Amino acid sequence: MTESSFILKHPLRVRVFHYLLAASFLTLAVTGIMLYFKLLAEPAMNTAMQVHVVAGVVLTMDALAFFFLAFDRVVLFTKRTFTFSGNDIKWFAVLGGYPQKILLHKKVDVPPMGKYNAGQKLFGICVLVGGTLLILSGWVLWALPHAVPHGAASMIGSIHLYASWVLILFLFVHLFLGIYMWDDFKAMFVDGRIPYEDAAEKAPLWVKNDLRRLG
Amino acid sequence: MSKNDPSHEFIENPFSLSRREFIAIGGVIIALLALPAIWIRSALINRNHHIQARTKGLYQDDATAKIRLSHENQAVMKLYKDFAGKPLSPVSEELLHTKYVNRMKALS
Numbered sequence: 001m002t003e004s005s006f007i008l009k010h011p012l013r014v015r016v017f018h019y020l021l022a023a024s025f026l027t028l029a030v031t032g033i034m035l036y037f038k039l040l041a042e043p044a045m046n047t048a049m050q051v052h053v054v055a056g057v058v059l060t061m062d063a064l065a066f067f068f069l070a071f072d073r074v075v076l077f078t079k080r081t082f083t084f085s086g087n088d089i090k091w092f093a094v095l096g097g098y099p100q101k102i103l104l105h106k107k108v109d110v111p112p113m114g115k116y117n118a119g120q121k122l123f124g125i126c127v128l129v130g131g132t133l134l135i136l137s138g139w140v141l142w143a144l145p146h147a148v149p150h151g152a153a154s155m156i157g158s159i160h161l162y163a164s165w166v167l168i169l170f171l172f173v174h175l176f177l178g179i180y181m182w183d184d185f186k187a188m189f190v191d192g193r194i195p196y197e198d199a200a201e202k203a204p205l206w207v208k209n210d211l212r213r214l215g
Numbered sequence: 216m217s218k219n220d221p222s223h224e225f226i227e228n229p230f231s232l233s234r235r236e237f238i239a240i241g242g243v244i245i246a247l248l249a250l251p252a253i254w255i256r257s258a259l260i261n262r263n264h265h266i267q268a269r270t271k272g273l274y275q276d277d278a279t280a281k282i283r284l285s286h287e288n289q290a291v292m293k294l295y296k297d298f299a300g301k302p303l304s305p306v307s308e309e310l311l312h313t314k315y316v317n318r319m320k321a322l323s
Contacts, residue, residue: 006223075240076232136251148258193223212228 005196007211009115009187013070018188020062027055029168036161056138063135080116081124087111088118095119098177115206119177123170130163137163 010018031052034040040048067074090111094100096119097110116124137160145153178185181202187194200207282288299307 005225007225008223008227071241072232072237074244075237078244079232079236079240132248132251136255140255144255144259147262148255149262152258191222196225210228210231211225214224214226 006193007196007199007207008192009184009194009199010192011073012192013066014073015188015192017062017066017070020058024055024059024062025167025171028052028059029164029171031055032164033168053142056135056142060135060139063131077124078128080114081121081128083114084118084121087113088121091118098180102180112204113202113206115203115210117203119173123174126166126170130167133159133163134167 031048034048035045035052038045091113094108094110096117097108100106100108137156140148140156141153141160148156178188183194183198184202196207277283285291295301295307299310301307
């Protein structure tokens with residue numbers, strides 16, 4: 001294996017989906033927090049609500065486009081996030097070795113992972129389930145609040161609130177680790193490529209089982 | 216970025232997901248997404264059920280009532296005959312009618 005070998009980890013359609021997802025979700029999170037804590041005066045709150053709705057529409061369009069245009073990636077992502085083994089429990093036992101590496105500058109043995117480690121799988125499940133709930137509940141709350149029974153509207157509001165809190169809290173971890181793993185960050189936001197050595201270290205089972213050499 | 220792009224030598228094996236897995240997982244995803252859609256449709260259809268039930272009950276009461284018109288009500292007829300005289304009479308106006316009162320100040 002040469003030193004200059006690269007793997008195409010994130011194809012263009014995945015990166016475009018992620019650009020729009022990141023932009024719309026960050027906007028939704030910021031405006032959602034403003035609306036929940038009533039941080040602004042009334043005219044600014046109205047503007048925040050309008051921005052929230054527009055970002056919600058962008059997120060929905062992005063999710064629908066990816067669902068229909070890249071259904072194979074949706075299925076593959078679902079399979080990977082919902083596939084567990086004993087290694088995932090062992091990974092959680094050491095939290096992927098990140099606290100030791102970041103806080104103590106120590107390297108501990110981490111069980112071999114596939115494309116997604118156990119923490120990413122948990123995040124992936126939250127994104128799939130929580131994201132779907134957020135989109136559906138958001139549309140009902142915005143477009144059909146008077147069309148659903150009162151009790152149902154209240155329950156849907158609670159679902160929207162709890163799902164958004166889970167995803168916002170996870171987002172902080174995702175952002176921190178995304179930037180900490182700089183090669184992966186560049187791959188997602190720039191050209192989709194990750195160095196072979198980096199992938200072989202962090203995702204050895206993916207490199208061993210799921211890759212194909214070109215040409 | 217095409218498959219023959221020299222900037223990378225490896226891609227994910229497109230056949231790492233078998234056809235059977237694709238159909239099974241894809242089917243489960245579509246079925247799970249259909250459930251909330253069915254629930255929302257059902258909630259929309261049933262949103263006026265309590266109003267419809269109330270309306271139906273009122274019509275049912277009306278259809279089975281012996282006296283269906285207020286001016287044919289024996290008690291009302293007796294009231295006018297013995298006491299109030301006729302509809303809109305001074306006594307009726309005094310007892311049965313009301314006037315506009317601005318209560319905004321009292322409420323504020």
